[in-house]
Structures are given as structure tokens and as C-alpha cells.
Amino acid sequence: xxxxxxxxxxxxxxxxxxxxxxxxxxxxxxxxxxxxxxxxxxxxxxxxxxxxxxxxxxxxxxxxxxxxxxxxxxxxxxxxxxxxxxxxxxxxxxxxxxxxxxxxxxxxxxxxxxxxxxxxxxxxxxxxxxxxxxxxxxxxxxxxxxxxxxxxxxxxxxxxxxxxxxxxxxxxxxxxxxxxxxxxxxxxxxxxxxx
Numbered sequence: 001x002x003x004x005x006x007x008x009x010x011x012x013x014x015x016x017x018x019x020x021x022x023x024x025x026x027x028x029x030x031x032x033x034x035x036x037x038x039x040x041x042x043x044x045x046x047x048x049x050x051x052x053x054x055x056x057x058x059x060x061x062x063x064x065x066x067x068x069x070x071x072x073x074x075x076x077x078x079x080x081x082x083x084x085x086x087x088x089x090x091x092x093x094x095x096x097x098x099x100x101x102x103x104x105x106x107x108x109x110x111x112x113x114x115x116x117x118x119x120x121x122x123x124x125x126x127x128x129x130x131x132x133x134x135x136x137x138x139x140x141x142x143x144x145x146x147x148x149x150x151x152x153x154x155x156x157x158x159x160x161x162x163x164x165x166x167x168x169x170x171x172x173x174x175x176x177x178x179x180x181x182x183x184x185x186x187x188x189x190x191x192x193x194x195x
Contacts, residue, residue: 001109003166007090007137009063011146013127014053019067020074021101025083038079039086058131066123067094072101072112081105081112091137093144095120106159107168111137115144119151139164 029041046052053059065084071094072080081104084092091111105112115123126133126147135146139160144151162172173180184193 001107001166001168001171004090004109004111004163005139007063007111009090009134010059010061010132011064011066011093011123011127011135012054012059012062012089013124014065014067015124017068018070018073021072021077021080022074024072024080025077029083030077030079035082036086038083039088042083042087056131061088063088063090064135064137065089065092066120066127067092068120069095069117070098071096072098074098076100076104078104078107081108081110085110093120093123093135093137106163109163109166109168111139111163113137113144113153113155115151115153119144119149122147122149 023045024043025038025041026044029038029044032038043052043054047054049055071092080101084105085108089110091113092105093113093115095114095117097105097112097114102112102114123135123144123146126149127135133147135144135149137144139155142152142155142160144153167175187193
């Protein structure tokens, strides 16, 4: 996973509430065995409608997805954040995010940011008015800035540090490689070895 300190750029003003993981990436797309390539399936049913916000040229290249309440609800489908990130988004901003979705985002370096509903509405309004509007999500200071918005967000220190250092579960474990090798070296020979 790549380290991330900030995401800056255009935003996609989805704004819908109660978007579940099956709407984010449908189950028929889950036959892939790689973690890549899911971006093509992001909101695939909705993208069949030419008027869907994601199909509009002015939102091409957006790197921040702005959603409504309870985004990412439903199943624990890891493919949902994979699809969002694979499509090119680096952050999701919403008034509330499903806990499992938020946790899955933190494991791949996709920033999942909860802001007060009023701040999210201001961001949505600004982007709908001017699609070229830039928004900044700053992880070091835990702040989102945009037109008429300067809003801090909560993120625990461990998750924040992990994202800034680019550690997924495996690389985080490997930061303790010397301790693991010492532990394994001290185990009786009849027990299985990990290293």
C-alpha cells in the first residue's frame, strides 16, 4: 500500500444515502481472483443511465467521492473499497460510513472521512455549482478544506500513522520481523516453524 498524507483534487458529488456494497460493486463482478480491475464495475448498474453523475464529462478525473449518510452499508465486501480505489478515488467523504467499509478502506490506503452533514452539504453544493472545484483532505492535520469549508475529522492515531506510512496488515506485521524471528528461534524443534 502506498503512503498517503493528502488527497487533493476534483470531487464526484454522488450525495446519495444508504448506498450499500452491492450497489457499489455488484456480486456478479466478484468472480475475479485479483484485487485489481474492479474499477470498471463501480456503480455499474447506475452507470447504465447516461444521466448518472459519474457519466458526466465535467466530473472526469475526480479523486474524491462525496456521498450521503450510511455509505458502504450492507455486507463486509472488500471489493467495494477496491473498486472505488481502482477507479481512481483516493478519498470518500460522507456524514457517516458503515464501520466495516471504513475499516476495509483503511487497509488499502483509501481515506474514509466522516464530516458533519452540514459540511458535506456545502462541499456537494460547491462541486455541483463548479465541477472544477478542488477539495483537500489533509491527513497530517486531520482537516478537509474546500469552498466555505474548513472541517476537522476524527481518525485514531494508529490508523492515521498506518496510512501515512503505507502499512497494510502484512507490512505492519513485518515491522516486527526481528522479534518474530527471535520468537521462532526459541521454539522447540518439534513445533512448526513460521520463518
